Structure formats: C-alpha cells, structure tokens
Amino acid sequence: MSVIGKTRRKRKDKWGNRMALIGITFVVFSLAVTVTIKGTSLKGREREYAIRLENLEAQVDKEKERAKKLEDYRVYVQTKQYIEEVAKQKLGLVKPDEILLKPSQRQ
Template identity: 55%
Template sequence: MYLVLIICGVIFYQKENLDKKRIVYQEQKEELQQEIDAETEYAEELEERRAYVQTKKYVEEVAREKLGLVYKDEIIFEPEK
C-alpha cells in the first residue's frame, strides 16, 4: 500500500517538473518565433533595398548627392551666403 502511494507521489512530482519545463520551452519557442519573424522582415527590407539600388533613380540620387553631378542642360540655383 505504501509503495503505491510513494510511486504516485514520485509520478506527481515528476509531472509538475515536466509541466514547468514545458512552460519554459513554450516561452522560448515564442521568443524564437518573434526573432524569426523580425529577421524575415529584415530580409525582405534588404531585398527591397537591393532592388532599389539597381535602379536608375538610385544612381542619379547618388551622383547628385555624393558626387555633385548634374545633367548638361540643367541649371542649379545656389542660395547666397
């Protein structure tokens, strides 16, 4: 009789430990899923950026801003200092 009670007590104790571990693992899984989602979104942004930098508009932007280039027939007005 006592042996059955001891076995039941051990089983109940192990069940509680497993439930706690399951909750911790579930929280870790949710955190990792959030990280995966964030990285997926970042990868999409990078893909959009990669496509944009291959456009003529981007090349013109860089030429104007960083190199100061303009078209031959373009007139630039600079404010007086």
C-alpha cells in the same frame, strides 16, 4: 508442535504480512509522490518551451520581413534613380541640362 507454537507462528506470519503490506504501500506512495513532482516540473518546462517557441517564431517572422525589405532595397539600389540620387548627394554631380543655384552668402 504445541498449540502455543502454532499461535506464535500465525502471529509472526500476520506481523510479517503486515510489514510487507506496509512496505509495499510506502513504495507505491513514494512512487506516486515522485511521479507527481516530476510531472509538475515537466509541465513547467513545457510552458517555458512554449513561450520560447512563440518568441522564436516571432523572431523568424521579423527576420523574414527584414529579408524582404533588404531584397526590396537591393532591387532599388540597382535602379537608375538610386544611382542619380547618390551622385547628386555624395558626389555633387549634376545632369548636363540642370542649373545649380547657390545661395548668396550675406554677412
């Protein structure tokens, strides 16, 4: 081989090494950009899920409070006071010792 052939081979090898280095750099850069973009979208989702979780926890608290009120109402409905109240209001019943006074109708 001549000196010119070796020089061409070295140039060709240098060019090939540069192209490989450029290719690897491009791949690494592309991966870095992709990871950054995906990371940003995941952080956005995380914020959305955190807000959603807070809303759901608030709903659970409201439902627990509502369940407590319903339980209190269920206990109240079973009392004698409630039964008398309903009998007076809806059925118009009175106790034997009560006197009903009806307003006179004037025209």
